[in-house]
Amino acid sequence: xxxxxxxxxxxxxxxxxxxxxxxxxxxxxxxxxxxxxxxxxxxxxxxxxxxxxxxxxxxxxxxxxxxxxxxxxxxxxxxxxxxxxxxxxxxxxxxxxxxxxxxxxxxxxxxxxxxxxxxxxxxxxxxxxxxxxxxxxxxxxxxxxxxxxxxxxxxxxxxxxxxxxxxxxxxxxxxxxxxxxxxxxxxxxxxxxxxxxxxxxxxxxxxxxxxxxxxxxxxxxxxxxxxxxxxxxxxxxxxxxxxxxxxxxxxxxxxxxxxxxxxxxxxxxxxxxxxxxxxxxxxxxxxxxxxxxxxxxxxxxxxxxxxxxxxxxxxxxxxxxxxxxxxxxxxxxxxxxxxxxxxxxxxxxxxxxxxxxxxxxxxxxxxxxxxxxxxxxxxxxxxxxxxxxxxxxxxxxxxxxxxxxxxxxxxxxxxxxxxxxxxxxxxxxxxxxxxxxxxxxxxxxxxxxxxxxxxxxxxxxxxxxxxxxxxx
Amino acid sequence: xxxxxxxxxxxxxxxxxxxxxxxxxxxxxxxxxxxxxxxxxxxxxxxxxxxxxxxxxxxxxxxxxxxxxxxxxxxxxxxxxxxxxxxxxxxxxxxxxxxxxxxxxxxxxxxxxxxxxxxxxxxxxxxxxxxxxxxxxxxxxxxxxxxxxxxxxxxxxxxxxxxxxxxxxxxxxxxxxxxxxxxxxxxxxxxxxxxxxxxxxxxxxxxxxxxxxxxxxxxxxxxxxxxxxxxxxxxxxxxxxxxxxxxxxxxxxxxxxxxxxxxxxxxxxxxxxxxxxxxxxxxxxxxxxxxxxxxxxxxxxxxxxxxxxxxxxxxxxxxxxxxxxxxxxxxxxxxxxxxxxxxxxxxxxxxxxxxxxxxxxxxxxxxxxxxxxxxxxxxxxxxxxxxxxxxxxxxxxxxxxxxxxxxxxxxxxxxxxxxxxxxxxxxxxxxxxxxxxxxxxxxxxxxxxxxxxxxxxxxxxxxxxxxxxxxx
Numbered sequence: 001x002x003x004x005x006x007x008x009x010x011x012x013x014x015x016x017x018x019x020x021x022x023x024x025x026x027x028x029x030x031x032x033x034x035x036x037x038x039x040x041x042x043x044x045x046x047x048x049x050x051x052x053x054x055x056x057x058x059x060x061x062x063x064x065x066x067x068x069x070x071x072x073x074x075x076x077x078x079x080x081x082x083x084x085x086x087x088x089x090x091x092x093x094x095x096x097x098x099x100x101x102x103x104x105x106x107x108x109x110x111x112x113x114x115x116x117x118x119x120x121x122x123x124x125x126x127x128x129x130x131x132x133x134x135x136x137x138x139x140x141x142x143x144x145x146x147x148x149x150x151x152x153x154x155x156x157x158x159x160x161x162x163x164x165x166x167x168x169x170x171x172x173x174x175x176x177x178x179x180x181x182x183x184x185x186x187x188x189x190x191x192x193x194x195x196x197x198x199x200x201x202x203x204x205x206x207x208x209x210x211x212x213x214x215x216x217x218x219x220x221x222x223x224x225x226x227x228x229x230x231x232x233x234x235x236x237x238x239x240x241x242x243x244x245x246x247x248x249x250x251x252x253x254x255x256x257x258x259x260x261x262x263x264x265x266x267x268x269x270x271x272x273x274x275x276x277x278x279x280x281x282x283x284x285x286x287x288x289x290x291x292x293x294x295x296x297x298x299x300x301x302x303x304x305x306x307x308x309x310x311x312x313x314x315x316x317x318x319x320x321x322x323x324x325x326x327x328x329x330x331x332x333x334x335x336x337x338x339x340x341x342x343x344x345x346x347x348x349x350x351x352x353x354x355x356x357x358x359x360x361x362x363x364x365x366x367x368x369x370x371x372x373x374x375x376x377x378x379x380x381x382x383x384x385x386x387x388x389x390x391x392x393x394x395x396x397x398x399x400x401x402x403x404x405x406x407x408x409x410x411x412x413x414x415x416x417x418x419x420x421x422x423x424x425x426x427x428x429x430x431x432x433x434x435x436x437x438x439x440x441x442x443x444x445x446x447x448x449x450x451x452x453x454x455x456x457x458x459x460x461x462x463x464x465x466x467x468x469x470x471x472x
Numbered sequence: 473x474x475x476x477x478x479x480x481x482x483x484x485x486x487x488x489x490x491x492x493x494x495x496x497x498x499x500x501x502x503x504x505x506x507x508x509x510x511x512x513x514x515x516x517x518x519x520x521x522x523x524x525x526x527x528x529x530x531x532x533x534x535x536x537x538x539x540x541x542x543x544x545x546x547x548x549x550x551x552x553x554x555x556x557x558x559x560x561x562x563x564x565x566x567x568x569x570x571x572x573x574x575x576x577x578x579x580x581x582x583x584x585x586x587x588x589x590x591x592x593x594x595x596x597x598x599x600x601x602x603x604x605x606x607x608x609x610x611x612x613x614x615x616x617x618x619x620x621x622x623x624x625x626x627x628x629x630x631x632x633x634x635x636x637x638x639x640x641x642x643x644x645x646x647x648x649x650x651x652x653x654x655x656x657x658x659x660x661x662x663x664x665x666x667x668x669x670x671x672x673x674x675x676x677x678x679x680x681x682x683x684x685x686x687x688x689x690x691x692x693x694x695x696x697x698x699x700x701x702x703x704x705x706x707x708x709x710x711x712x713x714x715x716x717x718x719x720x721x722x723x724x725x726x727x728x729x730x731x732x733x734x735x736x737x738x739x740x741x742x743x744x745x746x747x748x749x750x751x752x753x754x755x756x757x758x759x760x761x762x763x764x765x766x767x768x769x770x771x772x773x774x775x776x777x778x779x780x781x782x783x784x785x786x787x788x789x790x791x792x793x794x795x796x797x798x799x800x801x802x803x804x805x806x807x808x809x810x811x812x813x814x815x816x817x818x819x820x821x822x823x824x825x826x827x828x829x830x831x832x833x834x835x836x837x838x839x840x841x842x843x844x845x846x847x848x849x850x851x852x853x854x855x856x857x858x859x860x861x862x863x864x865x866x867x868x869x870x871x872x873x874x875x876x877x878x879x880x881x882x883x884x885x886x887x888x889x890x891x892x893x894x895x896x897x898x899x900x901x902x903x904x905x906x907x908x909x910x911x912x913x914x915x916x917x918x919x920x921x922x923x924x925x926x927x928x929x930x931x932x933x934x935x936x937x938x939x940x941x942x943x944x
Contacts (some may be wrong), residue, residue, distance in 0.1 A: 090872055094879065099866040103583060111832040112862045116770055117886045187866045267837075269744040275837065298588055308780030352850040360583040365739075378824040378844060379869060390584045394571040394659045397851060400562055403661060414589045 033279040039131050039164055039181070046175060050181070052166065054129045059096060059168060061184065062088040064462045089188035095123040097170055099187070100177040125171045132167035132178055199380050200340060200347075206440075207243045208334040214424045217329075221248035234265065241266075241312070243454040245437035246329050247423075259316040262433060271310060273303075274365050276318055299330045299417045299442035304386035305357035307369035309438060316433035328423045332385030335416045336374045339409065342416075346409025349402055351376045355386060356393035368393070373413070384439040387417065417442055485925025511603050511636055511653070522653070524638065526601045529638060531568060533656065534560040551865035561660035565596040569642055571659070597643045604639035604650055607630055671852050672812060672819075676914075679715045680806040685894045689801075693720035699737040706737065713738075713784070718801050718896075724788055726902045731788040734905060743782060744773075746837050754841045771802045771889045771914035776858035777829035779841035781910060788905035800916040801908060804857030807888045808846045811881065814888075823848045827858060827863035840865070845885070856911040859889065889914055914942040 037052040053060040058059045074456035098120055100106070107114055127335040167182055169176040202208065205351070209217060220240040226233045227249065238245045256278060263270055270277050303310050315327070350372040375383040398406045416422060425446075436443050509524040527534040570592055572578070579586055638656055641648040674680060681689060692712040698705045699721065712719045724730045728750060735742055742749050775782050789798070792931050812819035823846040831839040847855040870878045889893060895916075900906070 092875060095866070095875060098879075107830075111830055113864060114862075117861050117883050118890075135918045186867050187865075189868045189870050271743060272741040274741070307485070307785065311780065320857060354849060354851060354853075358583055360581075372850060376850070377826060378848070378850075379826060381826075389589055390586075392585060394567070394661075396659050398661050401566060401662060403567065406572075411589050418590075 036131050037129075042241050049339050052129050052131065055090075057093045057125055059091045059093070059126055059129055059166075061090075061166075061188075070082075078192075078237070089185065090470045093126050093170060094120065094225040095189075095375070096168055096179070097121065097124045097173075098176065099180060101183070102175075102177055117320055121172050123172070126168060127171050127174065128167075128169040128176075130167055131181070132165045132278045132439075172426050177305065200337070200376055201380055202333050202337075202382050205242055206245075206333065207336070209331050209424070210334055210422050211245060211420060211424055217244055217246055217424055218248065218426065220244065221250055223251040224249055224261055224265065225251055227263070238266070241435060241437060243439035245331065245333075247433065248432065248434045250432050252431050254318050256318075256424050259314045259433055262314055262316070262435070265313070266435075267429070268312065269304055272311075273306070274388070297444055298389065298414075299328060299423070299444040300388040300390065301332070301386050301438050302388075303359075303367075303391075303438075304355075304388050305359040305367040305391050307368050307371065309369070309371075309384070309386060311437065311439055313438045313443075314433055314435050315428070315443065316363055317430050319430050320428055322365050322400065324426050324446050326427045326446045327434070328425050328446065330417050330423045330442040331433075332387065332417075333382050335442075336382060336385060336411065338416055338422075339413050343409055343412055346405060346412060347374065349398065349406045350374045350409050350413065353395070353402075353406065355395055356390065356397075357386065357391045358393040370397075373410070385442070387413070387442060389414065500622075508603055509601075516825055524601050524603065526598050527562075529565045529597055529788050531563045531598055531601055531638075532560050532567070533562075533638075533653075536827050561657065563656065563660070565598050565642060566592065567639055567661075568649065569593065569596045569597075569645075573651060573655070574647075574649055593644050593892065595644070598640060599643050599646065600639075600641040600648075602639055603653070604637045605620070654765065672809070672848055672854065673852055674805050674809075674854050677714055678717075678805065680808055680809070681716060681803050681896075682894050683892060683896055686898075687717055689716055689896055690898065691719065692716065692718070693722055696733055696737065697723055700733070707839040710738070713907060713909060717803065717805075719915035720904065720906045720908065722904050724903050724905045726790050726808050728790075731786045731905055734786055734788075734907070737873070738907075740784065745782075768884075770861065771800060771895070771916040772860040772862065773804070773858055773910050773914055774860075775831075775839075775863075775910075776827075776843070776860050777831040777839040777841050777863050779843065781841070781843075781856070781858060781941065782900055783909065783911055784913075785908050785910045786905055787900070787908075787915065789900040789902050791902050792900055793942055796918050798897050798899045798918045799906070800918065801906070802889050802895050802914040802916070804889075804912050805861065807885065807894055807914075808854060808857060810888055810894075811885050813882055815881055818877060818884060819846065819879045821870065822846045822881050825867070825870045825874075825878065827867055828869075829858065829863045830865035831863050842869075845882070857914070861888070900942070
């Protein structure tokens with residue numbers, strides 16, 4: 001097979017809105033030929049080639065330096081190190097068949113698979129594999145963007161129909177299946193994780209934060225009217241929910257149901273509970289009722305006694321004219337990783353043995369969950385934080401010999417949550433609201449007082465979210 | 473401290489409704505004294521004593537054979553072996569202080585903790601510990617039930633206020649805290665698990681099933697009107713949801729919203745999604761529309777592309793007059809454990825590496841979740857099953873070298889789900905419905921046909937449940 005010819009990109013030929021956030025985007029350089037086994041890609045400062053190797057039962061894509069271009073600079077992140085030049089990704093033929101994207105395998109409308117496992121051939125082989133570039137949509141000298149294997153694809157993939165594809169013909173069906181190159185790179189399995197990578201990691205796209213990032217987090221604020229119009233503001237705001245587990249919103253109607261507009265803008269759905277569709281945190285400064293004084297509440301996640309726990313929570317402010325009454329948020333993932341650094345065994349204990357949470361309310365309500373305080377997936381990704389000493393039931397699942405260390409770690413984690421260096425503190429004004437990902441970010445409020453009996457009203461709604469950003 | 477005197481129970485002094493299910497209940501024998509360090513318990517055939525030992529920073533409860541009674545017979549289950557005579561349970565003083573049940577530590581109304589971790593004394597010691605039995609509620613010759621440490625307490629603990637308590641005086645506060653003995657046994661931590669116990673286990677109270685148990689499962693059926701009245705029928709029915717992950721209900725209004733009555737009887741709340749509050753599976757035998765023919769659907773869990781996945785699902789039948797169209801349910805936990813027996817490494821792979829699920833619907837709906845097919849907690853308890861090859865996205869998280877074994881295990885698990893020996897098959901009639909715990913039980917329906925264009929309508933509602941039975 002012949003190589004696809006290379007044309008150098010013209011400098012600054014792309015740019016405009018969003019370019020700043022796409023620093024790592026690599027470009028597919030124009031091609032003259034079709035059906036080759038090599039493709040040349042590059043950025044302004046680096047060039048490389050991708051070579052297809054058909055190994056019979058395995059398809060291999062090799063990234064090689066281009067003879068005419070400088071080397072790709074490797075970066076310090078684990079994923080990018082493993083994506084550096086000379087590395088390769090491999091795909092088993094049966095994996096390609098199972099994950100074929102054609103309309104007979106996948107419903108084009110909803111992406112659901114139309115065949116079952118039993119429909120797959122027992123043995124699948126690769127008869128042929130080459131790059132397939134549609135000349136009509138990928139003309140000479142045109143450029144198309146291709147993200148690295150470790151970056152996110154454009155959210156709307158229909159925007160890039162002209163990406164080069166890999167066409168693979170498989171036996172025994174003798175059918176040719178096309179896979180976008182970017183999709184293959186994104187879906188590549190079996191990357192070897194460098195030794196230096198930590199065994200516990202945060203999910204892809206998550207940015208940890210502490211008190212130093214207050215300006216960044218406050219800058220997530222968007223006006224509700226702007227969000228309702230959709231577009232880039234909404235996209236950035238939604239992305240921030242996943243990235244930081246926290247976003248602010250202004251211009252919310254200062255009335256009970258105002259936060260439903262936020263749920264709508266999010267594309268979410270209220271998750272109704274025994275509290276109803278809304279939970280009202282209405283604190284009145286009435287000295288005759290001690291239960292409603294302005295005591296602060298330590299950072300916590302909401303309702304860990306539900307299983308599953310609530311995911312996205314909205315707190316919306318109706319009035320907040322008293323002294324104090326500030327809100328605090330803490331990045332639970334950052335705190336957990338700090339605990340892991342300070343006390344690895346303590347982290348191990350809190351993430352291995354489940355905590356128990358309990359709530360007994362009126363009318364026979366008895367909620368109970370048995371889940372770890374720090375939940376880590378079997379393959380080492382942080383999944384969720386649950387911390388609420390108020391609703392903590394007695395822990396029963398820790399070995400007797402370990403419980404002192406377990407308690408020490410529990411106290412240490414609590415102290416980390418309370419550390420002002422970890423928390424972001426702000427005062428919510430009427431018409432303002434914030435969303436927290438309750439599986440990651442803790443919230444709290446400080447003690448407050450008002451000599452003239454001023455009130456602070458906050459209402460909370462539970463939004464059951466589709467987590468669209470996990471998909472990207 | 474002096475021993476509490478023993479009186480033998482009169483034979484057959486208890487019985488009646490519910491006794492059959494309480495075969496393992498042990499009885500506290502009447503006591504004359506108060507304040508002793510020994511208590512005598514027994515059943516008709518065995519007697520033993522519980523002794524309190526104050527070890528300064530640890531409270532120890534020792535189970536000893538009673539000199540006058542025969543030995544407790546040990547049983548074969550792991551938990552009961554560790555509870556056999558001569559064993560003990562221990563509680564650290566700081567644990568007792570943290571978990572104190574008094575009204576200053578716990579809100580009596582909702583059980584929420586009123587103190588924070590930082591409020592706990594740094595060092596806690598036991599000054600005194602003894603049994604505290606209120607003579608008014610625990611008179612001589614009266615009997616009170618005490619479940620073994622490994623059995624469930626009566627659901628409504630207010631029914632047993634006269635259980636003996638352990639009174640512990642703690643320094644530095646020099647306050648006395650009372651703990652019901654049964655609560656201490658139930659909440660004991662640090663039991664050593666015998667070597668013979670499997671490292672993967674089902675949650676407490678779960679009963680595994682296969683096709684042989686069809687009669688037991690069909691017997692879970694209750695009439696909706698009966699359930700609405702509450703009482704024992706409702707209790708047994710709710711318990712079955714947790715025990716089997718499946719219950720049937722009859723007498724459901726054969727109309728769209730009929731299943732909301734079931735949600736109400738359950739004490740649950742509909743979890744709204746992009747499908748609305750109801751999802752209609754309305755299949756019409758119209759040959760011009762292939763999408764609505766009566767193809768069967770393999771056993772699956774619903775919507776694994778949501779995170780969290782739906783928990784309890786209701787399927788309600790409006791009409792089912794065609795040939796075929798039977799429902800099938802499979803115990804996913806039983807299937808997973810069978811896979812573990814047949815292919816331990818395959819089980820390890822499916823439970824270690826996450827699966828990815830995806831759904832792209834209309835109007836920008838894009839749902840995505842990255843969760844294991846077989847989810848096991850860090851301490852070895854089965855948590856959830858997710859199986860839906862239709863919405864399976866390409867798996868990316870499996871090492872290249874393991875993917876063949878991973879696929880083999882995936883296929884094997886699929887075959888186990890399809891095995892008629894694992895499935896329970898029945899035909900839902902109009903007015904009938906069933907609930908599945910979608911985190912454990914898979915459901916399916918068989919191919920059907922109707923020459924005269926008959927219809928089969930099933931509607932599904934999502935019930936977000938409080939899982940009350942986990943608490944028991």
